[in-house]
Amino acid sequence: MSALLRHRLTWPVLALVLLLLLNQLFRADFLSVRIQDGHLYGSLIDILRNGAPTILIALGMTLVIASRGIDLSVGAVAAIAGAISCMYIYSSPDPSSWQTAAMGVTIAVVAGLALGLWNGFLVSVIGIQPIIATLVLMTAGRGLAQLVTDGQIISVSNDSYQAIGAGFFLGLPIAILIAAGAFGVAGLLTRRTALGTLIEAVGINPVASRLAGIDARTITWTVYVFSGLCAAVAGLMISSNVTAADANNAGLYIEMDAILAVVIGGTSLAGGRYSLVGTLVGALIIQTLTTTVYTLGVPPEATLVFKALVVIIVCLLQSSRARTLFRQRRRPVTEQSQVKVAI
Amino acid sequence: MSESTPVVDMKGISIAFPGVKALDGVDFRLFPGEVHALLGENGAGKSTLIKALTGVYAVDDGTITVLGARQSFGTPAEAQAAGISTVYQEVNLCPNLSVEENILLGREPRRRGGIHWRNVRRKAEEVLDQLQLGHIDPRSVLSSHSIAVQQLIAIARAMQVEARVLILDEPTSSLDADEVQQLFSVIRTLRDRGVAILFVSHFLEQVYEVSDRMTVLRNGRLVGEYLTADLPRMGLISKMIGKELDALAELEEAESRRQPDRAERTPFLQAEGLGRKGSVRDVTITVHAGEILGLAGLLGSGRTETARLLFGADRADQGRLSINGSVRTLRTPRSAIDRDIAFSSENRKEEGLISDLSVRDNLILAMQAGKGWWRRVPRSTQDQLAEQFIETLDIRPANKDALIRDLSGGNQQKVLLARWLITEPKLLILDEPTRGIDIGAKTQIQKLISGLASGGMSIVFISAELEEVLRLSDTIAVLKDRHMVADIPNDGVTMEDVMTVIAGTGA
Ligand SMILES: Nc1ncnc2c1ncn2[C@@H]1O[C@H](COP(=O)(O)OP(=O)(O)OP(=O)(O)O)[C@@H](O)[C@H]1O
Ligand SMILES: [Mg+2]
Numbered sequence: 001m002s003a004l005l006r007h008r009l010t011w012p013v014l015a016l017v018l019l020l021l022l023n024q025l026f027r028a029d030f031l032s033v034r035i036q037d038g039h040l041y042g043s044l045i046d047i048l049r050n051g052a053p054t055i056l057i058a059l060g061m062t063l064v065i066a067s068r069g070i071d072l073s074v075g076a077v078a079a080i081a082g083a084i085s086c087m088y089i090y091s092s093p094d095p096s097s098w099q100t101a102a103m104g105v106t107i108a109v110v111a112g113l114a115l116g117l118w119n120g121f122l123v124s125v126i127g128i129q130p131i132i133a134t135l136v137l138m139t140a141g142r143g144l145a146q147l148v149t150d151g152q153i154i155s156v157s158n159d160s161y162q163a164i165g166a167g168f169f170l171g172l173p174i175a176i177l178i179a180a181g182a183f184g185v186a187g188l189l190t191r192r193t194a195l196g197t198l199i200e201a202v203g204i205n206p207v208a209s210r211l212a213g214i215d216a217r218t219i220t221w222t223v224y225v226f227s228g229l230c231a232a233v234a235g236l237m238i239s240s241n242v243t244a245a246d247a248n249n250a251g252l253y254i255e256m257d258a259i260l261a262v263v264i265g266g267t268s269l270a271g272g273r274y275s276l277v278g279t280l281v282g283a284l285i286i287q288t289l290t291t292t293v294y295t296l297g298v299p300p301e302a303t304l305v306f307k308a309l310v311v312i313i314v315c316l317l318q319s320s321r322a323r324t325l326f327r328q329r330r331r332p333v334t335e336q337s338q339v340k341v342a343i
Numbered sequence: 344m345s346e347s348t349p350v351v352d353m354k355g356i357s358i359a360f361p362g363v364k365a366l367d368g369v370d371f372r373l374f375p376g377e378v379h380a381l382l383g384e385n386g387a388g389k390s391t392l393i394k395a396l397t398g399v400y401a402v403d404d405g406t407i408t409v410l411g412a413r414q415s416f417g418t419p420a421e422a423q424a425a426g427i428s429t430v431y432q433e434v435n436l437c438p439n440l441s442v443e444e445n446i447l448l449g450r451e452p453r454r455r456g457g458i459h460w461r462n463v464r465r466k467a468e469e470v471l472d473q474l475q476l477g478h479i480d481p482r483s484v485l486s487s488h489s490i491a492v493q494q495l496i497a498i499a500r501a502m503q504v505e506a507r508v509l510i511l512d513e514p515t516s517s518l519d520a521d522e523v524q525q526l527f528s529v530i531r532t533l534r535d536r537g538v539a540i541l542f543v544s545h546f547l548e549q550v551y552e553v554s555d556r557m558t559v560l561r562n563g564r565l566v567g568e569y570l571t572a573d574l575p576r577m578g579l580i581s582k583m584i585g586k587e588l589d590a591l592a593e594l595e596e597a598e599s600r601r602q603p604d605r606a607e608r609t610p611f612l613q614a615e616g617l618g619r620k621g622s623v624r625d626v627t628i629t630v631h632a633g634e635i636l637g638l639a640g641l642l643g644s645g646r647t648e649t650a651r652l653l654f655g656a657d658r659a660d661q662g663r664l665s666i667n668g669s670v671r672t673l674r675t676p677r678s679a680i681d682r683d684i685a686f687s688s689e690n691r692k693e694e695g696l697i698s699d700l701s702v703r704d705n706l707i708l709a710m711q712a713g714k715g716w717w718r719r720v721p722r723s724t725q726d727q728l729a730e731q732f733i734e735t736l737d738i739r740p741a742n743k744d745a746l747i748r749d750l751s752g753g754n755q756q757k758v759l760l761a762r763w764l765i766t767e768p769k770l771l772i773l774d775e776p777t778r779g780i781d782i783g784a785k786t787q788i789q790k791l792i793s794g795l796a797s798g799g800m801s802i803v804f805i806s807a808e809l810e811e812v813l814r815l816s817d818t819i820a821v822l823k824d825r826h827m828v829a830d831i832p833n834d835g836v837t838m839e840d841v842m843t844v845i846a847g848t849g850a
């Protein structure tokens with residue numbers, strides 16, 4: 001039992017289950033999943049599908065944070081990716097063909113990779129603090145996206161493109177499949193190779209890692225490029241879901257949700273050991289919270305406060321675990337008499 | 344020394360960590376006005392006993408009495424407030440703050456709510472002077488100093504408080520003879536003022552020189568408490584390791600090693616006038632395969648800086664370096680490692696340990712870095728290497744999955760040494776490889792080094808212990824004031840000879 005309590009995932013999973021049960025209390029059909037037209041439907045599926053962009057971005061964020069960095073630019077990168085693909089489709093001679101959609105997606109993904117390269121360059125080569133380096137793109141990125149869309153909201157109608165965010169494959173939303181696939185690949189890539197350990201080593205002690213011969217620059221660069229990639233794909237999902245690119249509002253504050261998901265999942269902002277599964281649970285908690293707000297009918301003004309409260313509670317639960325686990329500081333035996341110092 | 348009441352009286356102290364019983368019913372007393380040495384092998388429980396006393400760990404069992412009152416400190420700060428000042432084994436300062444800030448952190452003299460900086464400086468200078476460290480600029484950033492100086496500053500910080508009890512966990516592990524003497528004279532002054540001093544060291548000469556009483560631990564159990572005068576060295580060693588051992592004889596055992604033939608082949612490494620602005624200069628050395636080059640010099644003479652240049656940790660901007668006959672510029676550690684050079688740093692916490700990773704991950708790290716991230720060392724190889732080196736170096740606990748942060752200081756050091764041995768380098772640069780290692784393991788590591796050299800590995804060896812340098816090296820390069828002054832072949836030179844050169848009269 002105590003081993004279970006100390007496991008890094010226990011509290012987040014418990015919080016997620018409680019949130020789901022809370023919803024079930026208020027809406028009897030909450031946990032039910034039905035099949036309609038060969039597709040799965042239900043609140044749980046909605047949570048997964050709407051949460052897919054956050055899950056994806058949080059995945060990239062986890063590796064960045066593990067390496068002792070942070071990527072604030074993901075929301076802006078998502079907006080840029082959506083803007084580029086929509087603009088490409090919008091202005092192409094054949095805006096409804098699947099080839100156009102594929103080309104738009106490819107260009108947007110390449111742009112995401114390039115922006116990740118840029119962040120990685122600032123951090124690993126120039127040596128700018130990650131929070132500042134990515135702040136540059138966080139603020140400038142929305143401007144870039146606006147330049148691309150010319151300040152307009154670009155609507156497109158292309159069935160193939162729409163499938164990314166809203167389509168189904170084998171009964172499951174494609175967005176979920178993409179996010180799951182990304183998780184699988186990242187998990188394999190980091191744990192089957194040495195990448196995961198090396199990222200952790202750099203995050204825990206960059207100086208010692210360099211002296212041990214780890215090419216920290218490449219590692220750092222890799223995680224930012226991966227984060228850029230995840231953000232771009234998330235941006236495609238978001239814009240595809242609403243069949244439009246909104247430079248100002250697409251992916252707004254998603255970096256905060258992603259960072260929260262990582263932290264709730266048990267990865268320390270100080271870098272080092274990370275847990276992809278933890279991040280997944282964290283992202284699901286965040287998304288479920290958003291859903292819960294609607295289920296409970298929390299007034300919109302109170303939504304953010306409500307979210308914040310739950311997040312604080314989860315973090316507090318975890319920190320007591322962190323205390324016992326990391327500092328090995330066990331409470332003194334309580335019945336022990338505490339004699340006052342009398343000199 | 345009065346047999347009055349002890350200032351500290353610990354009875355039946357037990358502390359268990361998952362899988363390890365670190366302390367098992369240990370009694371410990373500390374009297375005012377005495378220097379009390381706490382002794383035992385690596386992992387015996389010395390640091391844990393200290394941490395139990397100062398509130399870092401809560402005890403599972405047992406009682407702690409300080410100045411006649413039962414205590415269980417919740418935090419080190421409470422222990423400090425009760426008059427116990429501690430220097431922990433790993434330097435626990437803030438690398439980015441200045442020396443003076445570190446010395447007075449949390450106790451800054453104040454004036455009208457703000458910090459009275461002039462007084463901060465004055466007080467810092469006072470304590471530094473007391474330790475004969477007047478040459479250190481109190482405004483300089485802590486991390487700009489060597490680990491030895493940082494250790495001295497940590498001691499200065501501990502002495503700045505008016506303490507009843509001063510605890511020093513391996514304060515001398517990286518100090519040269521001179522600094523040790525300075526520290527001891529301060530310790531004696533404090534003792535005569537009635538302060539109780541707890542002192543941990545693996546240097547038995549130092550223990551016999553400065554301590555009045557000793558307590559020996561073995562495997563977390565108390566072996567006994569003795570007056571230093573009553574327990575001769577041999578007896579102490581056998582109490583520490585738990586068996587009668589001809590340790591001294593083994594220690595003195597002559598190293599018969601095949602002399603490398605210098606004339607024949609091209610040297611593995613050759614430096615000519617190598618240097619770096621603001622660091623060291625004039626480093627001219629030659630290391631052949633199978634040769635051990637010792638670097639000697641005082642604290643701050645540039646030994647570590649030299650090692651860093653040879654490893655590419657700092658980039659040289661003067662002179663020439665050739666490896667295997669061809670001229671090379673080492674820009675990064677990576678480029679040195681690719682040429683089969685390895686470097687084990689003296690600063691194990693900042694430059695060695697990946698604290699949150701397991702012993703296995705730490706052991707394998709340099710090898711893995713060499714292969715690149717996509718070619719993971721297979722788990723079976725990892726396990727096999729980890730088991731092999733845990734056994735060879737007697738790393739305790741023998742658990743490859745333990746987090747390295749949970750190992751005792753000496754055992755961490757062994758892991759870091761093994762990290763480089765695993766990569767089978769051609770040149771191994773060792774900066775204080777035996778720092779904090781117990782007397783038995785030290786002999787063993789010295790033998791290992793000498794054996795590696797016999798097998799053809801070149802070694803650059805740095806140690807604050809001149810005796811150790813002399814025993815192992817074929818050649819001794821002497822550094823002074825950050826440049827190299829002499830290159831002495833080790834055929835029958837004595838400590839005195841080298842000391843003369845170091846002191847400067849012979850150069
Ligand atoms: N936080 C911890 N978690 C788990 N095990 C620990 C922890 N701290 C110490 N240990 C274990 O307790 C034992 C005693 O360690 P301790 O650091 O007290 O040894 P030591 O006598 O100071 O050794 P050294 O001479 O190497 O410094 C060791 O086996 C060590 O691995
Ligand atoms: Mg210790």
